Amino acid sequence: MAASDTHRTIDAIWRIESARIIAGLTRIVRDVGLAEDLAHDALVAALEQWPESGIPENPGAWLMATAKHRAIDHFRRNQLLDRKHEELGREFAVRETEVPDLNAAIDDNIGDDLLRLVFIACHPVLSTEARVALTLRLLGGLTTEEIGRAFLSSEPTIAQRIVRAKRTLAEAHAPFEVPRGAEFAARLSSVLQVIYLIFNEGYSATAGDDWMRPALCEDALRLGRILVGLVPKEPEVHGLVALMEIQASRSRARVSPAGEPILLLEQDRGRWDQLLIRRGLAALECAAESTTKVGGKRASYVLQAEIAACHARARTPDETDWARIVALYTELAEVAPSPIVDLNRAVAVSMAFGPAAGLELVDALMSEPSLSGYHLLPSVRGDFLKKLARFDEAQVEFERAASLTRNARERELLLARSRACAGGTGHQ
Secondary structure: HHHHHHHHHHHHHHHHHHHHHHHHHHHHHHHHHHHHHHHHHHHHHHHHHHHHHEEEOOHHHHHHHHHHHHHHHHHOOOOOOOOHHHHHHHHHHHHHHOOOOOHHHHHHOOHHHHHHHHHHHOOOOOOOOHHHHHHHHOOOOOOOOHHHHOOOOHHHHHHHHHHHHHHHHHHHHOOOOOHHHHHHHHHHHHHHHHHHHHHHHHHHHHHHEOOOOHHHHHHHHHHHHHHHHHHOOOHHHHHHHHHHHHOOOOOOOEEOOOOOOOHHHHHHHHHHHHHHHHHHHHHHOOOOOOOOHOOOOOOHHHHHHHHHHHHHHHHHHHHHHHHHHHHHHHHHHOOOHHHHHHHHHHHHHHHOOOOOHHHHHHHHHHHOHHHHOOOOOHHHHHHHHHOOOOOHHHHHHHHHHHHHHHEEHHHHHHHHHHHHHOOOOOOO
């Protein structure tokens, strides 16, 4: 195998194995920053040795074993915690004697370790931006360059954010453990928020020249699927995965060959990925079963997934059950009230009961401070006005929406809709 092929293989292995290795090391050294450094030392060793020696039969086991020996060297070199490094040495020796299959040794408690890593990466002492960057770094295996490119930030900015996050966790003495009781629910909510933020940035890029960044959607989906395996009894985890699977199913239909955005009702539904839809609907069933068992109400991500499922089940836009979507948004507004939910409900009301009904609801949101710079508010209002043949007013709203968005593709779409209204027909 050529060296370049070996390096590509190592990169793929690292994406798969890095989270497990960092999680296992963090349990041992109790410092996520040190654990990541040790894991990267093992990666460097692989890059140096594997092109000559070949890729081991169990590459994950090789990386973990190398990193563990680096951990012992670290403690010895720094003459820290002499008793600790002796205990580590005995622990590794005993484990490798008792469990000759090193791969099995790595897998021991790996689910618990990964779950702990998920919770520490999304610790509340960190800012939302830091949680996103650290999650992508530790659990997604992305480089600082890749994270910066995805979020249109410079590599030094992302690197500083990650370094500060690890320092903050160390200074806060954040325990490497899964929280319990009420704290578990609060922290799980933070984890789900971070994963969905990553997905949404891939699904509808906030800024830049691309309408979508599919790689981020894939990273978020992978993290969600991992989380389902770690906490299979949590309805909201199944709900989030269902929501992301169904939304991701539309990816091919959301962008034209030229990269232009295609709105939901204009998409070729024959291009929707039926496998992802089936996976999403199956996850939604798991969420419903889990919700029934705990005897609770449907929560935010489950309800959003139900709404997405209404679109997925409709073979054509005309078959969409808009009345059910209105009811689901009403329920969502009770569980997780927000102006964004109210805006989405207004869209559903307009589809179910006409644009005038939707416009009335949107007009009530025009004074909402949190939506003052939100480009979709004037965009939705412009759409309602266009359907009511109030083209001059619609044109103004589309132009305002175009001035607020930071995504170049979306700006082009909104300006095209504005120009269409200038013609007095609303047709592009």
